[in-house]
Amino acid sequence: MPVPIDTSFLDHLPQNVAVQFLDRVRASGSAEAFRFPRGDSWESVTWDEAGKRVRRLAAGLVALGVTQEQRVGIASNTRYEWVLADLAVMCAGGATTTVYPSTNAEDTAYILADSDSHVVFAEDAEQLAKLRERRAELPALTKVVAFSDHEGGSTGDDDLDDWVISMETLAALGDERLAAEPGLIDDIAASIQPDQLATLIYTSGTTGKPKGVRLKHRSWVYEGEAIKAQGILDETDLQFLWLPMAHSFGKVLLSTQMACGFATAIDGRVDRIVDNLGVVKPTFMGAAPRIFEKAHGRIVTMTASEGGAKKKIFDQAFKVGLEVDRRKREGQSIPLPLKAQHAVFDKLVFSKVRERFGGRVRFFISGSAALNGEIASWFHAAGILILEGYGLTENAAGAAVGHPSDYKIGTVGHAMPGSEIRIGEGDEVQVRGPHVMDGYHNLPEETAATLTEDGWLRTGDKGSLDADGFLTITGRIKDLFKTSGGKYIAPSAIESKFKALCPYTSQFVVFGNERNFVVALITLDPDAMATWAEENGMGGSSYTEIVSSQKVHAMVGDYVEQLNERLNRWETIKKWEILDHDLSIESGELTPSMKVKRNVVEDNHQQLISSFYTA
Template identity: 35%
Template structure:
């Protein structure tokens, strides 16, 4: 039951159909199923010749690429274990994962990653060889080989290693907002059952005709599970190597499906709202009418009701006048977009529904092979994380913690029996660390990370994520971290959307110096104070951000301030900006 078995099935079933798409210089290329399988099998044979045996660990330290997925499936076919490392990880983080997993070989995606790997290789007794993903002008040393040369002489004939349900397929090191990364052991059975649960849940029609764009890091369980599920179902998957080119790539590739995190949708939502607000009165009126019509249609579809012909006609006009222009910028064909990694505001999901793009909100963790719950196609409830999939069982434990059982739950943390035991109850329920509640229909609402829940000095409990989502839905705010634990009121560190703020700076005729100076100008602080007043009008008094500091630069993955899925690392930021935070509670200011 090796999860790579679909390679043989699909090569026979779809001999002329594209399996993967990728860019070579300026041109998009593709491999059909037989050629893709041959590439994977040649890589598997090359790995075997390089001394990689069943259950050995092979790491991938690279951005998304055709080589990434080829290496992954080759490792799995061989019966070995894939260890992905985020491409944004620094040398210290990469060294920890390579040493902890005892990886024997690593695929490096760029020069910086290669240099880190080589420094680690020189000191390691386990790491033996580095494969360079692309043939470029690398500064390359011994025990290193280009991927192309690595597989050149290998045979495409290969027998996939049979695996049992409980055999480990991958070690995914949690990026973690706190603590040392832990290697989550996910098995072939975890992935197999995850695929089955999704197909049973969504009942896709003609799934093999879909086209998915791998935009999120394949290192993350969300994109990796989705991509493998798509490939197993015969879907063509195109790999985006440079995420900064997402806007251009969408119009070139025109995918029908794509995973994304809430920030992606928030940016589109706030961008459209800004464009409307700056438009003429007639344009505002047309947009409001179109949104109303689209919302009526979406609501009927959500309730599995027929759309009356008259409303359907109005919706076609709304689409032509308004929505088609927005959707064209997203390629024009997207209809199914799984969303995870953090919570998303209901106004954002309603907005996309009105346009005819279904954001399938889901909830899960690395430890649960991603999805525990998701929106079905009908009868979902905005503002929730949907209902459970497959054989997943969920219940609420102490402190409102969500507990889970099912086929997707990890085998445990690699070489960490104490940490593994700590996240399971005595009767085998996995403790997610998230707080939540169910409604009568079984929809799960995530109230917050238990560790993130804050109690003010006045005894009020504040859940930061909904407040942070509300604020970052605004086009002038890129990132935000709410502070309240043990404090008399809520404050926040706010990272402006510098691109949009620049327009306001120009409109205010402020000469540009540096962002450090700009964010400290009273005019700019007044602008944000006004925005916060508008945004927070619906919040309870104790939840409102009373004081804030504008940051001169974005929180970065590279210096550990946010995770690769853009989640705030609160402990790091609280330590790093302790004096700045304390200044917001100065007696004179409070």
């Protein structure tokens, strides 16, 4: 049964995100709010300092003419300035339009034009160049505010003109406005209604133009307060935040911080995650499954390369750890000899795994895609709890999440307190609650197809609820396919199994719709393969040369055979090929949130896939 949670918090939600933030500043004042990299060190600011900066920027936006619900874009990677900009938009009464920094100029212009954004915050010269290139398509865009500081890639004085101003200039405009109206920001915050538009997040669709998801203040405030009500985070925690803030998963963690009051260390550079964890030593972090898959693969391959006694100890440690874990979950006793072995292995092996993540992590939260249960169990055996969460941009990211004292590996936990989940026709997961969107911007037909008349969100995901209310997600309904023999295949389930088996995997994409057998395209992780090459006499070779070698082909073939042993006969991979390049956002094969665009991959490699069935 789920942990009992008092839902009376629903009767006392902050009125809006601006009030939620300003209340937190008043409550936590001198406590640390954010820390962020400056060169080789980290700089820290208190809630009071962040609050003063946000007030100045918010007043500056008002001085620029931003009014209630008027859209302000942010085109930037995850960094402290992103958070300041978003909170300033909230406190000015506007609505944030998020733009991934990897979005091309054409789609950036489409998003800003469709949202009718009047002001845009731009991270660096690259983002500015996109805006300048498409300026003729953005007649409503009156001002661009550049993140101008000494971080690499930032804008400089040469980039500033009548159209582009710096954040310092914006803050100075705010100072002038606040001198005339000291109570301006508090008055605006008090006037914003819960159902007013707070954010437009454009989902990167696999076909056609992105759709703007309209999320109101109530949605974000509810998400943060619902997590607070579960009692799993408080002011003593420290978050490491790297997730794209243009994605709802990153945004909801900001709302959670406002509700709970913990400090957040921010650095969106994905290649620095592991190094940063060792320095920051957070108590929790949100991440996509790919981060855990990559960490698992790295640790396993590094140990395998050392060989000898170290590998034997490592393998035995996880054999014991998984057995102890299984017994605990099933309520069985743990024999004394097994308990003693586990204590030894915890010191020799598991403590070192935990130390790679800073040594203080209470739990990770995995979201945006399904996490393989075997990888979750592997981390759990090492004493690292990964709680799976589930949700869509259309419900402000969080629909369900596990609880540290009430979870089942392989499930995404229970519905967020104060909301509902049901299984509809065709086993579709449907969600209802304060977090559900208003609809899609300028797309009434799409909205009507996604929201029922009584407020349920059709997620498009296939799933089930067990007797204890735990939700399991099978996969996207549109991704399920049927072989010519009439058997239904859930490709994501097969793909995650392979990633758990093969530590060198980057992507494993399964096909076979209306075909007589299932095939796969495989990409390998460039970093892992560079290490493998050094250990196998191919150091200095290109990625293409490495993955094309007979030795790598044989190695991957062994893993495919292991996978097939775990699958039903009709699911087994009969033919496969390793691609000579990894999937990327630039190729259009991955969304900015790192999800595979299955149809794009299929289109790009149609000839190769067809050859599997004609050879």
